[in-house]
Amino acid sequence: MKTSTLQDVARVANVSTATVSRSLSNPVVVSESTRRRVADAVKATGYRINHAARNLRTQRAHSVLVLLPDLANPFFSAILEGISRVLARQGYSMLIASTQHVHDSGERLIDYLDDARADGMIVLDGALETDVVEMLSSASQAERILFACEWVEDANFPSVRCENRTGTRIAVNHLYGLGHTKIAHITGPTGNVLGQIRKEAFVAELADLGLELKAEWIMTGDFTLAAGCLAAQEWIAMNDRPTAVFCASDQLAMGFIAELSRHDFKVPDHVSVMGFDDIDLAEQFIPPLTSIRQDRMMIGETAAKMLLARIVTPSEENLERATVLPVSLVIRESTSPP
Amino acid sequence: MKTSTLQDVARVANVSTATVSRSLSNPVVVSESTRRRVADAVKATGYRINHAARNLRTQRAHSVLVLLPDLANPFFSAILEGISRVLARQGYSMLIASTQHVHDSGERLIDYLDDARADGMIVLDGALETDVVEMLSSASQAERILFACEWVEDANFPSVRCENRTGTRIAVNHLYGLGHTKIAHITGPTGNVLGQIRKEAFVAELADLGLELKAEWIMTGDFTLAAGCLAAQEWIAMNDRPTAVFCASDQLAMGFIAELSRHDFKVPDHVSVMGFDDIDLAEQFIPPLTSIRQDRMMIGETAAKMLLARIVTPSEENLERATVLPVSLVIRESTSPP
DNA sequence: ACAAAATATGTAATCGATTACAAAAGTATC
DNA sequence: GATACTTTTGTAATCGATTACATATTTTGT
Numbered sequence: 119m120k121t122s123t124l125q126d127v128a129r130v131a132n133v134s135t136a137t138v139s140r141s142l143s144n145p146v147v148v149s150e151s152t153r154r155r156v157a158d159a160v161k162a163t164g165y166r167i168n169h170a171a172r173n174l175r176t177q178r179a180h181s182v183l184v185l186l187p188d189l190a191n192p193f194f195s196a197i198l199e200g201i202s203r204v205l206a207r208q209g210y211s212m213l214i215a216s217t218q219h220v221h222d223s224g225e226r227l228i229d230y231l232d233d234a235r236a237d238g239m240i241v242l243d244g245a246l247e248t249d250v251v252e253m254l255s256s257a258s259q260a261e262r263i264l265f266a267c268e269w270v271e272d273a274n275f276p277s278v279r280c281e282n283r284t285g286t287r288i289a290v291n292h293l294y295g296l297g298h299t300k301i302a303h304i305t306g307p308t309g310n311v312l313g314q315i316r317k318e319a320f321v322a323e324l325a326d327l328g329l330e331l332k333a334e335w336i337m338t339g340d341f342t343l344a345a346g347c348l349a350a351q352e353w354i355a356m357n358d359r360p361t362a363v364f365c366a367s368d369q370l371a372m373g374f375i376a377e378l379s380r381h382d383f384k385v386p387d388h389v390s391v392m393g394f395d396d397i398d399l400a401e402q403f404i405p406p407l408t409s410i411r412q413d414r415m416m417i418g419e420t421a422a423k424m425l426l427a428r429i430v431t432p433s434e435e436n437l438e439r440a441t442v443l444p445v446s447l448v449i450r451e452s453t454s455p456p
Numbered sequence: 457m458k459t460s461t462l463q464d465v466a467r468v469a470n471v472s473t474a475t476v477s478r479s480l481s482n483p484v485v486v487s488e489s490t491r492r493r494v495a496d497a498v499k500a501t502g503y504r505i506n507h508a509a510r511n512l513r514t515q516r517a518h519s520v521l522v523l524l525p526d527l528a529n530p531f532f533s534a535i536l537e538g539i540s541r542v543l544a545r546q547g548y549s550m551l552i553a554s555t556q557h558v559h560d561s562g563e564r565l566i567d568y569l570d571d572a573r574a575d576g577m578i579v580l581d582g583a584l585e586t587d588v589v590e591m592l593s594s595a596s597q598a599e600r601i602l603f604a605c606e607w608v609e610d611a612n613f614p615s616v617r618c619e620n621r622t623g624t625r626i627a628v629n630h631l632y633g634l635g636h637t638k639i640a641h642i643t644g645p646t647g648n649v650l651g652q653i654r655k656e657a658f659v660a661e662l663a664d665l666g667l668e669l670k671a672e673w674i675m676t677g678d679f680t681l682a683a684g685c686l687a688a689q690e691w692i693a694m695n696d697r698p699t700a701v702f703c704a705s706d707q708l709a710m711g712f713i714a715e716l717s718r719h720d721f722k723v724p725d726h727v728s729v730m731g732f733d734d735i736d737l738a739e740q741f742i743p744p745l746t747s748i749r750q751d752r753m754m755i756g757e758t759a760a761k762m763l764l765a766r767i768v769t770p771s772e773e774n775l776e777r778a779t780v781l782p783v784s785l786v787i788r789e790s791t792s793p794p
Numbered sequence: 795a796c797a798a799a800a801t802a803t804g805t806a807a808t809c810g811a812t813t814a815c816a817a818a819a820g821t822a823t824c
Numbered sequence: 825g826a827t828a829c830t831t832t833t834g835t836a837a838t839c840g841a842t843t844a845c846a847t848a849t850t851t852t853g854t
Binding site for chain 2: 809810811812813
């Protein structure tokens with residue numbers, strides 16, 4: 119059975135297609151009685167709007183592309199949930215692509231916007247290659263691209279992020295407040311903005327507190343479990359072991375703790391460990407992880423709202439360029455006095 | 457700068473739009489020289505096909521909807537990765553929606569197919585409400601719906617799944633082979649097909665091996681960490697504790713182990729524990745988890761391929777209705793002789 | 795009661811690509 | 825060189841909704 123079209127509805131309601139269209143998308147300009155007849159006809163015919171037709175005519179795709187570096191990273195799930203929720207409410211669909219695949223297939227990201235597949239783009243990957251970033255920022259559609267969580271320093275895209283600096287300071291102060299004075303840090307990947315900022319804030323806060331910081335206490339990681347394990351081996355090998363470690367991500371912290379426990383070190387008895395992000399698993403981990411909580415659902419919702427605002431009313435220049443969302447300290451059992 | 461259209465290309469190449477269109481989508485019918493001229497014109501104009509226009513004319517959305525019960529579940533990530541990879545290769549986009557949101561917003565799932573937003577649907581949620589399932593199966597587009605991993609018993613949708621029965625038997629035999637004779641099981645949620653089948657296979661295999669099975673050794677769970685914790689409390693409270701536990705999911709196993717270790721029981725010293733799925737985290741867990749591995753990437757790829765075959769050549773009735781993919785035993789450190 | 799304004803509806807062009815059909819150009823065959 | 829056939833290209837209709845503009849109808853003001 120073919121689905122019915124505006125024409126069919128118009129025939130049944132005995133009006134023109136223009137009236138049906140108006141009745142559905144802009145009801146106030148249609149008289150009460152006509153509106154009712156159209157509504158009945160819609161019900162009778164089981165009419166569903168054809169998105170392809172509307173998209174062509176209105177030059178809108180009614181969908182947004184979300185770009186992830188890695189679908190498997192649990193950090194993104196709640197963000198997607200938030201984005202999806204807001205988009206669905208506005209009748210928009212959510213397209214997903216991983217930056218990896220796009221690169222593999224030689225496809226250009228900007229094509230999604232240029233060829234009417236998506237009206238906007240939310241990028242969750244700050245590690246885009248330079249040429250990709252340049253291509254995006256020079257594109258005519260650049261104002262429809264928004265970064266969330268991560269961002270690219272040089273480019274001037276709108277973005278949503280959390281208080282990375284403040285979060286880091288809160289973390290360090292939590293450890294300091296417990297009595298720790300020898301505090302180490304496992305960083306994110308070199309070149310990553312988040313890792314960089316958290317590291318800078320860490321160094322700055324230690325300086326403010328007048329705490330010593332040995333060079334070897336800053337261990338380079340990359341947000342992953344595996345990197346956490348390696349860092350643990352470094353820690354074990356140290357002569358003067360820090361009594362607390364602030365990790366740039368929960369996954370790092372988990373890997374660190376896991377490797378320690380394989381070598382019979384206990385957290386927080388031998389060393390206090392903190393993460394950053396407060397992913398779902400942090401609460402279930404053993405020991406439950408003290409972390410800096412980012413409201414990922416909120417990040418997703420905010421990103422989607424900002425982007426939709428730009429898509430729907432692109433003229434207004436009172437548009438937010440960057441939104442910074444608060445973080446909070448979640449104290450669990452992986453930290454204690456030294 | 458507006459993007460250029462077929463018309464623009466045609467003008468530059470000095471041919472008709474029909475020729476340009478053919479030159480791009482069906483080059484063999486166009487002469488070598490013309491094809492070259494068109495190619496040059498495309499490059500000169502920076503032409504990009506307009507998907508909305510093509511979709512309208514061809515009655516194809518060139519996209520597939522993937523329905524998840526829960527974006528946050530790490531089990532799905534690799535499946536999405538597999539789906540995405542195959543779709544991208546064929547020029548299809550991947551839309552994502554969660555069954556929860558769709559239900560909340562009162563939207564009907566089938567609308568995605570009816571209103572030209574998607575050409576097909578991959579459903580990763582076997583727990584759809586009955587009315588939704590009925591709506592889907594009675595739809596004209598029902599042949600474009602495919603279930604992956606989970607499925608609905610009564611309905612006759614094509615599906616991709618893994619060897620749940622065989623996997624369960626392998627698991628039980630692994631434990632039996634280590635010398636365990638008192639083996640318990642933590643099930644999936646009541647009513648879930650996967651949980652049901654794994655439970656049945658578990659009971660059957662124990663019977664085949666002639667092993668005793670006390671009623672309390674089958675603990676009802678729901679695939680989550682939390683359920684695993686509860687089951688651990690049950691286990692602790694038992695007089696005659698089983699020496700091995702086969703869990704219907706890795707998350708159950710992790711919750712179970714976590715709760716045990718909070719009560720100073722050690723795995724595998726006090727009890728051997730197995731999971732099912734082999735999610736990424738299983739390898740990093742402490743202890744690393746013995747599990748039944750499903751190749752989730754492969755499940756995703758297979759699902760996407762099957763669905764595309766149905767979309768592209770819907771006539772052929774030599775189409776696979778169900779593909780069952782093999783599983784394998786991954787032995788790590790959570791199991792040992794009693 | 796009539797003009798002016800406001801409201802409601804219809805007509806038809808439009809978005810940009812695809813494709814049935816027609817026409818033209820080229821090749822082979824005798 | 826004429827005929828039949830194949831290959832290549834063009835013309836124009838089409839997909840289904842939206843919307844500028846025109847027209848018809850109702851309301852308002854005096």
